[in-house]
Amino acid sequence: MSIIAARKDSAAAAQVEEKKAAASAAAPEGTTTAQPASADRPATRGQVDITNVRKSFGATEVLKGVSLSVPPGGVAVIVGPSGSGKSTLLRTINHLEKVDGGYITIDGELVGYEVRGNKLHELREKDILKQRTHIGMVFQSFNLFPHLTALENVIEAPIVAQKRSKAEARKRGLELLDRVGLKDRADAYPRQLSGGQQQRVAIARALALDPKILLFDEPTSALDPELVNEVLDVIRELAKSGTTLIVVTHEMGFARDVADTVVFMDQGQIVESGTPQDIFANPREERTRSFFSKVIEPAFNI
């Protein structure tokens, strides 16, 4: 079997096949389904389906069967206490973490695996990397290359991974820097930029491969408070653009304004999800209520 690992749960493989066959069928029971994208941002790609995903680190199970669907152009915001599995879930979506059970598809294509002979086989590294070009990810720490300018950071992947010409990549790179309000800082190095500016370059870089979906893991939590809004404003604009977004954040005001669906996670499970109004104003579960009573200021308006 060389470098390709086969997953034991052939049941999952069978389910994937069944799901393909019944593409129009309803989602399995227990799946959290995000609201459809609104009419002002029609989108045709970027459907994310997470089905019964499990993940353990050693003896600790940190994802205990998570199911979540986000439609093309949908904006799902994941909130929950520290250690509840939010980052781990995001990392499974681009196969930075392998899942131990369940599976994830993007536009119907399995992430990280292929089905052969009723078993899930992990993709080869080069196919995983290729698949990852469809999935942009922005981390808390901006992870820019310090020796490259803002523009060079943005155009590196299109040139290396997509073999675009330098001229074409530069043109597109400048458009993207313009989109995040940084066209005039294209030649600055990361050390010459504020944290908020660096994070906006990181967002432009994530957009450069024209991803189907964008994942954000606490994109503003390393920023000084006065720089948070400039980054959230860029994400707000993206939310209107039709790109599917899955955002982990502690910024509840942002979640309320931008999310189609707020997903509350605790202890490796989705406790509940719904519109911001449902989750903030009328949570069904005591765990949700208790969490928000600690993190939301009394003056927060739904």
Ligand SMILES: Nc1ncnc2c1ncn2[C@@H]1O[C@H](COP(=O)(O)OP(=O)(O)OP(=O)(O)O)[C@@H](O)[C@H]1O
């Ligand atoms: N690589 C790893 N090895 C071992 N344990 C891990 C690893 N990554 C995460 N964990 C554990 O998994 C659990 C979930 O972690 P995760 O980072 O997903 O939580 P989180 O909800 O993102 O928390 P936070 O809000 O603090 O970022 C934690 O108990 C964490 O210690």
Ligand SMILES: [Mg+2]
């Ligand atoms: Mg985290």
